[in-house]
Amino acid sequence: MMLTKEDLQAISELINGAVSASENRIMAYIESDVKKEIRQIADGHKQLAEKMDRMEQKIDKIQD
Known part of the structure; x- marks a missing residue:
């Protein structure tokens, strides 16, 4: 059994719909x-x- 152009179009639309839903x-x-x-x-x-900034400030004060 051969698929018609319409069958292929319908399959394509189904696949595209599934891909869009997944996206x-x-x-x-x-x-x-x-x-x-x-x-x-x-x-x-x-x-x-x-x-870290606060700790650096405290260390600077201690060093001074």
Whole structure:
């Protein structure tokens, strides 16, 4: 049995729809989870940098 042009077009549309749905799920995951985790890492880095600055200031005072 040979597939008609219409059959191939329908298969193509189904595949494209499945790919689009997968892309949407991936983007939703990135938007909700990955960005949140990156933000948490950045906040932690900022806190550590601020703590190091305070420690450096205390060390400078002790050295003086």
